[in-house]
Amino acid sequence: xxxxxxxxxxxxxxxxxxxxxxxxxxxxxxxxxxxxxxxxxxxxxxxxxxxxxxxxxxxxxxxxxxxxxxxxxxxxxxxxxxxxxxxxxxxxxxxxxxxxxxxxxxxxxxxxxxxxxxxxxxxxxxxxxxxxxxxxxxxxxxxxxxxxxxxxxxxxxxxxxxxxxxxxxxxxxxxxxxxxxxxxxxxxxxxxxxxxxxxxxxxxxxxxx
Amino acid sequence: xxxxxxxxxxxxxxxxxxxxxxxxxxxxxxxxxxxxxxxxxxxxxxxxxxxxxxxxxxxxxxxxxxxxxxxxxxxxxxxxxxxxxxxxxxxxxxxxxxxxxxxxxxxxxxxxxxxxxxxxxxxxxxxxxxxxxxxxxxxxxxxxxxxxxxxxxxxxxxxxxxxxxxxxxxxxxxxxxxxxxxxxxxxxxxxxxxxxxxxxxxxxxxxxx
Numbered sequence: 001x002x003x004x005x006x007x008x009x010x011x012x013x014x015x016x017x018x019x020x021x022x023x024x025x026x027x028x029x030x031x032x033x034x035x036x037x038x039x040x041x042x043x044x045x046x047x048x049x050x051x052x053x054x055x056x057x058x059x060x061x062x063x064x065x066x067x068x069x070x071x072x073x074x075x076x077x078x079x080x081x082x083x084x085x086x087x088x089x090x091x092x093x094x095x096x097x098x099x100x101x102x103x104x105x106x107x108x109x110x111x112x113x114x115x116x117x118x119x120x121x122x123x124x125x126x127x128x129x130x131x132x133x134x135x136x137x138x139x140x141x142x143x144x145x146x147x148x149x150x151x152x153x154x155x156x157x158x159x160x161x162x163x164x165x166x167x168x169x170x171x172x173x174x175x176x177x178x179x180x181x182x183x184x185x186x187x188x189x190x191x192x193x194x195x196x197x198x199x200x201x202x203x204x205x206x207x208x209x
Numbered sequence: 210x211x212x213x214x215x216x217x218x219x220x221x222x223x224x225x226x227x228x229x230x231x232x233x234x235x236x237x238x239x240x241x242x243x244x245x246x247x248x249x250x251x252x253x254x255x256x257x258x259x260x261x262x263x264x265x266x267x268x269x270x271x272x273x274x275x276x277x278x279x280x281x282x283x284x285x286x287x288x289x290x291x292x293x294x295x296x297x298x299x300x301x302x303x304x305x306x307x308x309x310x311x312x313x314x315x316x317x318x319x320x321x322x323x324x325x326x327x328x329x330x331x332x333x334x335x336x337x338x339x340x341x342x343x344x345x346x347x348x349x350x351x352x353x354x355x356x357x358x359x360x361x362x363x364x365x366x367x368x369x370x371x372x373x374x375x376x377x378x379x380x381x382x383x384x385x386x387x388x389x390x391x392x393x394x395x396x397x398x399x400x401x402x403x404x405x406x407x408x409x410x411x412x413x414x415x416x417x418x
Contacts, residue, residue: 008259015233016229016232016233017229017230017232017233017389020225020226020229020259021226023225023226023257023259024224024225024226024257024362027257027258027259028257034257034258036259036260043252043262048232048233048236048237048243049236049243050217050229050232050236050245050261051245051261051262051264052259052261052262053252053260053261053262055260102390122390123390140392140394141396151390152388152389152390153233153388153389153390153391154366154389154391154393155390157363157393157395158393158394158395158396161395161396161397162396165396165397170397171406171409173396173397173399174397174399174405174406174409175399175405175412175413177395177397177399177400177405178400178401178402178405178409178410178413179361179362179413179417180226180361180362180363180400181311181331181332181360181361181362181363181364181400181401182362182363182393182395182400183349183363183395183400183401183404184363184366184367184391184395184400185349185350185367186366186367186370186386186391186392186393187350187367187371187382188370188374188379188382188383188386190382190383190384190386190387191386191387191389191390191391191392191393192387192390192392193387195392196383196384196386196387197380197383200380200383200384200387201387203384204384204387204388208388
């Protein structure tokens with residue numbers, strides 16, 4: 001047990017669900033030894049107020065096997081967090097998988113990991129990711145070698161299941177999906193900019209992007 | 210701002226995603242004043258290791274308007290947490306909405322709030338909820354007056370959107386859904402016991418139920 005060091009990255013202003021989606025899929029596998037990593041150990045406040053405890057400082061985990069980077073409402077400030085992007089760049093050569101959810105991919109790009117590579121992000125952040133050098137996809141989950149990126153927030157669950165199937169096979173992923181009863185039935189069909197009312201799309205794009 | 214006191218309940222052994230799903234939908238509304246409540250304020254460890262910080266003790270929040278109760282892998286132990294079920298029973302007469310996700314509904318039932326009432330829960334826990342006096346539904350989200358229950362774990366997102374539409378209208382709910390890019394594309398179709406391979410269903414039922 002615990003042969004794969006998984007780093008779930010925390011920072012002020014992250015979106016909690018970005019991280020908790022893939023965490024909840026991955027954490028039940030017996031090979032995972034999980035670390036909640038941040039600039040320093042201690043409580044970290046997310047963008048809507050929920051506070052999660054980091055148990056490990058970046059400097060104390062130089063050799064993760066798997067990294068999950070969430071996005072967050074404070075994505076502009078996040079891009080200036082050099083402690084985080086420096087750590088991502090430093091650990092990348094040793095990882096089996098580097099992953100992100102939502103605007104987390106902009107942090108991978110800022111760390112120099114997505115130059116000319118296909119990647120996805122929150123729909124409202126696509127122009128930002130493009131400026132940072134990635135080849136932006138509108139897919140919900142993008143796999144490019146050992147880098148897997150997910151679209152906005154809830155896409156982390158789909159990214160986590162995709163990753164789990166890669167690492168441990170379809171059977172484990174299906175088991176995780178059934179355990180989470182992930183048989184989604186959204187009460188509305190408004191989850192992508194192609195489907196939501198245009199004025200809501202415009203409003204959110206102005207607010208987030 | 211902050212006219213609706215929302216209590217997001219924490220306890221040792223809860224499942225983080227049960228809580229974070231509806232939290233992430235609801236927390237962006239300007240009327241919500243959120244409290245992360247537990248037996249006492251401080252860090253609370255969830256069933257797969259993630260630790261969330263409670264900012265409020267049950268005793269310091271006698272009058273929430275909205276309560277969200279998560280389930281968790283330690284549901285048997287949770288049913289013995291009288292500090293939690295006593296608080297649920299005490300605050301219920303004053304709430305606008307009492308809600309649960311996953312095995313959280315068994316805690317509502319233990320608190321005496323579901324006698325003879327329709328409710329849902331994680332698919333593997335249905336017999337437990339029935340024994341506790343509820344009329345168990347296989348629906349993903351069940352509304353019975355001011356009580357709304359969601360099925361397993363990820364159903365909390367659908368429950369949260371349903372609740373948001375009730376409280377603040379469809380437009381707000383659609384906006385929240387688009388903000389979370391909740392346009393689910395599970396890589397497998399194994400999220401309910403009707404769809405997953407039977408041996409996986411049996412295995413999880415034996416483990417969880």
